[in-house]
Amino acid sequence: MPTTEALTGGFSDAPVQAARAFRAALEVMARPGHIAPVTGAQAPGLSGAASVLLLTLCDRETPLHLAQGSDSAALRDWVAFHLGAPLVPAEEAMFALGSWAALAPLERFRIGTAEYPDRAVTLIVEMDRLAPDGARLTGPGIATEARLSLPETAAFQRNNALFPLGWDAFFTCGDDIAALPRSTKVEAA
């Protein structure tokens, strides 16, 4: 039997909360470097923001990888109850969640195919800090330049060089989300 913790922490009004959360996800993916708040969910051991993203984007149709450190029995129960997403190894994941260090090596993840570049993983990266400073971002969604406190720059540069293939990343910290699609050019601060 799942614990009580697994049964709580979901949306209380899913259609409206998911709609608001998706709008934030849409805004940050469309504007790399932009940071937006999301609320309404709490999964065991995760930030509120990561919990909200999981509830908004994942379900039975989205194989999910939980990286070391985020993976726990309590979280597995929560995922089973709220999302029904199959838990899979990194190589098969449509979504992957964990700290930056735990998600490495990133070469394991799906980057899409030449004909279907959309068949690539979306990373949800739990961060200790998320702020509009640090690495310089340019590309689609950015008028001139943006800044974001990325965990590093080299991996994002390698990923961008694969465009139109590559993975896309959400960053979560507390109630905040930001994103970096594969299309963004990243330079060290």
Place this chain on the structure above:
Amino acid sequence: MTDAAYNFAYLDEQTKRMIRRAILKGLAVPGYQVPFASREMPMPYGWGTGGVQVTAACLTPDDVLKVIDQGADDTTNAVSIRRFFERTGGVAVTTRTEEASVIQTRHRIPETPLTEGQILVYQVPIPEPLRFLEPRETETRKMHALEEYGLMHVKLYEDIAHNGAISTAYAYPVKVEGRYVMDPSPIPKFDNPRLESAAIQLFGAGREQRIYALPPHTKVVSLDFEDHPFDPSKADHDCDLCGSGSSYLDEVIMDDEGGRMFVCSDTDYCATRRARGFRGALSSEEDAA
């Protein structure tokens, strides 16, 4: 009030998640057509079921929605889509471009420049810009994968050879960020320069089950040649109602004697200008009525 018989914005949550995931991948790979499992909507194909599904996946109860058809807010199609979302999403609606947070459109980009925070959703009949060259989906997908756009250029150049200019007036193909060739939907090529926008632009094709996207400020270049640069071709006329010399005009037949007038296709833009006191060559009779 939302009609309780419907899910919020009509679609069930699982369908919205599927569409939302496709939209996010579309934003990550600008101009690439993401397949999605289009759902039956309570309106016929050709009424913008792709756009309606994208709008449904994006709307929140805080939105102010504008729907235009060929630039007009008051056509049957625009009115019925607007009512649909009032009923199923409980959203506020407007005809004013600058008041809208989400705008669903068929065949036009509003004249009023869009701003950060706005979303423009296009209804797309045929998402594949290479379809007229190659009917097979497997082949066009390969052509996009290999950036094999030579045939497209040959076709456009043949047009110049035969007509002295590229004759394509609508759905004029563009290249996105130097990578994907994209169909901007049947907007007049006059609107093409506005595809570079501060707004998020999302394209939904229902029958063909494709979603694609342009993040704000994405580079969008209309295909052309050095010796034949792209020409958005503005009609050599001002609006007869509001006097605008920069808007896209519709030609309207006024009477059986062949009397004609040119009016802004963007009805909100034209009405707003007239409300501010701008007048066109034929506006005195109109306004006196």
